[in-house]
Amino acid sequence: MASETSPSPKILLAKPGLVAGGPVTGKFSRGGAADDEAAQLRSRLPSVASLNLLSDSWDFHIDRFLPFLTENTDFTVIGVIGPSGAGKSTIMNEIYGFDSTSPGMLPPFSTQSEETRAMARHCSTGIEPRVSSERIILLDTQPVFSASVLAEMMRPDGSSTISVITGESLSAELAHEIMNIQLAVLLASICHVVLVVSDGVHDDSMWHLTLTADLLKHGIPDPSLPASSLSQSSNLGLEKDYKVPEREEYMATPVFVHTKLHEQDFTPKNVVQLRRALLQYFKASSFAREHTGSKPGEQHASNMDSGMLNMHAIPFKQKEENPRARHESYISALWKLRDQILSMKPPSFVRPVSEREWLKNSVKIWEQIKSSPTILDYCRTLQHSGMFRR
Numbered sequence: 001m002a003s004e005t006s007p008s009p010k011i012l013l014a015k016p017g018l019v020a021g022g023p024v025t026g027k028f029s030r031g032g033a034a035d036d037e038a039a040q041l042r043s044r045l046p047s048v049a050s051l052n053l054l055s056d057s058w059d060f061h062i063d064r065f066l067p068f069l070t071e072n073t074d075f076t077v078i079g080v081i082g083p084s085g086a087g088k089s090t091i092m093n094e095i096y097g098f099d100s101t102s103p104g105m106l107p108p109f110s111t112q113s114e115e116t117r118a119m120a121r122h123c124s125t126g127i128e129p130r131v132s133s134e135r136i137i138l139l140d141t142q143p144v145f146s147a148s149v150l151a152e153m154m155r156p157d158g159s160s161t162i163s164v165i166t167g168e169s170l171s172a173e174l175a176h177e178i179m180n181i182q183l184a185v186l187l188a189s190i191c192h193v194v195l196v197v198s199d200g201v202h203d204d205s206m207w208h209l210t211l212t213a214d215l216l217k218h219g220i221p222d223p224s225l226p227a228s229s230l231s232q233s234s235n236l237g238l239e240k241d242y243k244v245p246e247r248e249e250y251m252a253t254p255v256f257v258h259t260k261l262h263e264q265d266f267t268p269k270n271v272v273q274l275r276r277a278l279l280q281y282f283k284a285s286s287f288a289r290e291h292t293g294s295k296p297g298e299q300h301a302s303n304m305d306s307g308m309l310n311m312h313a314i315p316f317k318q319k320e321e322n323p324r325a326r327h328e329s330y331i332s333a334l335w336k337l338r339d340q341i342l343s344m345k346p347p348s349f350v351r352p353v354s355e356r357e358w359l360k361n362s363v364k365i366w367e368q369i370k371s372s373p374t375i376l377d378y379c380r381t382l383q384h385s386g387m388f389r390r
Contacts, residue, residue: 053139053362054126058162058179060366062359065129069355075135077358078341079187079252082197082206084143087259087314089124091195092140094334095341096132109140127183136342137355139191144180145205165379166371174388178379182369184213189220189369190362191252192346198258201265201274201313207281210254214285218374222250223361224349251286253346255310257337262316271313278309310344312337 051065078095080088089109093100096108108130128140142149153161153172160175164182187194198206256278264270282288288309314337317330328336353361369375382388 051129052126053129054142056125056162058164058370060363062363066356066359068131069137069359070135071354071356072135073352073354075137075355075358076193076346077137077139077191078193078195079139079141079191080195080197081141081144081184081187081209082195082257083199083203084146084148086143086197086199088143088195088197089140091197091257091259091314091334091337092130092138094338095136096130096138108138131355135355137358139187141183141187144183144209149179150176164370165376168376168379170379170383171388174379174382177382177388178375180209181212181216181375181378184209185217185220185369185372185375186362186366188213188217188252188254189250189365190223190358192348193341193344194252194254195341196254196256198256199260201258201261201270203258204277204281207256207278211282211285212378214251214287216372216374216378217249217251220249220365220368220372222349223358223365224351224353249286250347250350253310253344254287255312255341255344257312257314259314260316261313266313266315274313275309275311278311282309310340312340 051068053060053062053065055061078092080092082088089107089111092109093107093111098107099105100107109128110124124140124142126142130138130140132138150172153176155161155172158171158173160170160172162175162179164170164175164178170178196206196210198204258274279288312333314333315328315330
């Protein structure tokens with residue numbers, strides 16, 4: 001219907017109370033003797049319009065997202081991790097099924113604007129969740145290796161404003177490095193699929209982060225076996241209903257996505273080399289061994305199937321698609337990625353778990369990650385290496 005004024009934008013999956021700024025809890029009320037304490041608390045929590053699972057103080061909050069979840073046990077969790085501007089939110093919007101041509105609709109995940117890019121700032125903070133009508137839970141994350149994230153958490157003396165490891169005082173640079181690892185370990189523990197997004201064809205920093213998370217994830221359970229149940233069962237043995245099958249520790253299936261590739265990067269030779277490099281890099285990883293049943297040290301890249309690890313290449317987005325291009329277009333590549341992600345059969349959790357139970361147990365997993373002795377030892381090794389200031 002024609003109209004002089006366009007309809008007001010709508011936000012997908014936004015409850016009126018969350019978006020309009022209605023009361024959340026008494027801690028957010030104005031006035032009273034505890035104003036200073038309340039103001040400090042507000043600064044550490046996600047904004048009222050956000051469903052963010054991680055606050056600025058690196059704590060897990062579920063109250064705002066929990067009402068969107070049900071007791072359904074047939075759901076899939078897809079997370080994404082990558083540097084700023086690599087296209088993480090754009091990919092997640094595509095998987096969600098957002099149609100950018102629909103008038104008056106805002107995307108589920110905000111994407112980096114020209115202004116944000118020009119100011120070298122990031123648009124995602126913590127973990128921003130959404131759930132689709134198909135019961136696909138999508139977790140968009142703040143960028144890793146981000147100068148703007150580092151700048152926001154650095155005090156004038158170089159120390160970190162965020163306590164990423166309980167009881168440890170770290171420099172901002174080291175705390176930022178550990179944050180990236182913790183985020184990767186969390187996604188690997190609570191997701192079915194994790195999209196590992198790299199900017200360009202030559203950046204292997206995300207490969208290194210994924211392998212580091214795979215090595216440091218030791219002892220972290222999946223959301224169907226929370227840390228409390230495991231700790232209580234350490235001496236008594238797991239209950240019969242919670243018996244863990246004899247298999248490798250749970251690890252979400254990674255999907256490696258390289259974005260912003262130019263036409264010369266899409267030659268058959270370059271694509272084959274990239275896949276071979278990926279296979280070689282992860283030949284000893286846990287998710288590579290899951291496909292082959294090999295023990296650590298037994299797998300050789302020459303014997304690995306090129307389709308064993310999922311890799312996708314997304315071309316650089318052009319203002320106008322070149323009809324003479326020798327590779328698929330940006331849009332078709334996104335569609336292909338979405339179709340393959342949604343048709344995947346990732347590993348299941350140890351036991352059936354509902355959406356709400358998954359979220360509640362994710363809090364316990366996050367607490368275990370922040371107090372992980374393995375990650376703490378790695379942190380102290382980095383601290384004593386001289387790579388980071390003390």
